[in-house]
Amino acid sequence: AQSVTQLGSHVSVSEGALVLLRCNYSSSVPPYLFWYVQYPNQGLQLLLKYTTGATLVKGINGFEAEFKKSETSFHLTKPSAHMSDAAEYFCAVTLDDKLIFGTGTRLQVFP
Amino acid sequence: DAGVTQSPTHLIKTRGQQVTLRCSPKSGHDTVSWYQQALGQGPQFIFQYYEEEERQRGNFPDRFSGHQFPNYSSELNVNALLLGDSALYLCASSLAWDRVGQPQHFGDGTRLSIL
Numbered sequence: 001a002q003s004v005t006q007l008g009s010h011v012s013v014s015e016g017a018l019v020l021l022r023c024n025y026s027s028s029v030p031p032y033l034f035w036y037v038q039y040p041n042q043g044l045q046l047l048l049k050y051t052t053g054a055t056l057v058k059g060i061n062g063f064e065a066e067f068k069k070s071e072t073s074f075h076l077t078k079p080s081a082h083m084s085d086a087a088e089y090f091c092a093v094t095l096d097d098k099l100i101f102g103t104g105t106r107l108q109v110f111p
Numbered sequence: 112d113a114g115v116t117q118s119p120t121h122l123i124k125t126r127g128q129q130v131t132l133r134c135s136p137k138s139g140h141d142t143v144s145w146y147q148q149a150l151g152q153g154p155q156f157i158f159q160y161y162e163e164e165e166r167q168r169g170n171f172p173d174r175f176s177g178h179q180f181p182n183y184s185s186e187l188n189v190n191a192l193l194l195g196d197s198a199l200y201l202c203a204s205s206l207a208w209d210r211v212g213q214p215q216h217f218g219d220g221t222r223l224s225i226l
Contacts, residue, residue: 034214043115
């Protein structure tokens with residue numbers, strides 16, 4: 001069965017520092033993987049997705065993620081954090097057309 | 112182009128009551144999925160509607176039911192509310208023919224509080 005594990009419920013970085021949010025998946029078939037962001041009192045906004053093809057996926061707001069089948073990982077990165085990146089981030093995998101989410105990682109950005 | 116809209120934004124109920132939440136999908140989308148997001152958790156799939164029928168269901172009791180209308184909008188009904196039903200309820204829409212691998216679009220949710 002498909003599942004997602006996000007390592008680290010909280011991540012804190014300084015403004016301008018590298019952001020790395022970790023996601024590992026478990027899937028018996030080639031997965032479709034997503035990263036969503038959730039700002040306070042809002043719904044989920046898609047950052048990026050991996051379906052097939054290029055394993056390095058670029059998303060909105062300067063984020064990117066790399067699909068590594070050998071490591072069953074789909075970590076999210078951003079070279080330089082901005083204060084506006086502070087939010088909750090969710091990794092998700094599709095199972096029979098429904099989304100299975102991880103428990104989320106709260107990103108804090110300090111000036 | 113209107114995105115996914117949900118109403119109401121906030122709702123307070125007491126135990127044992129019933130509640131109805133509403134969702135209008137993104138323009139052009141025909142499939143609606145509902146998720147429950149408890150505080151500090153990731154969203155959990157409740158069920159999905161397409162062609163006015165429930166197509167998939169997650170691990171939720173029968174107290175949770177839904178409906179989809181001919182205009183693709185949807186309702187989520189919860190009966191006999193429990194304190195544990197307090198959560199953010201998210202609606203997401205997608206296109207049936209292009210569903211696999213395509214992202215679902217989410218509304219801002221309805222915050223349900225049970226007293």
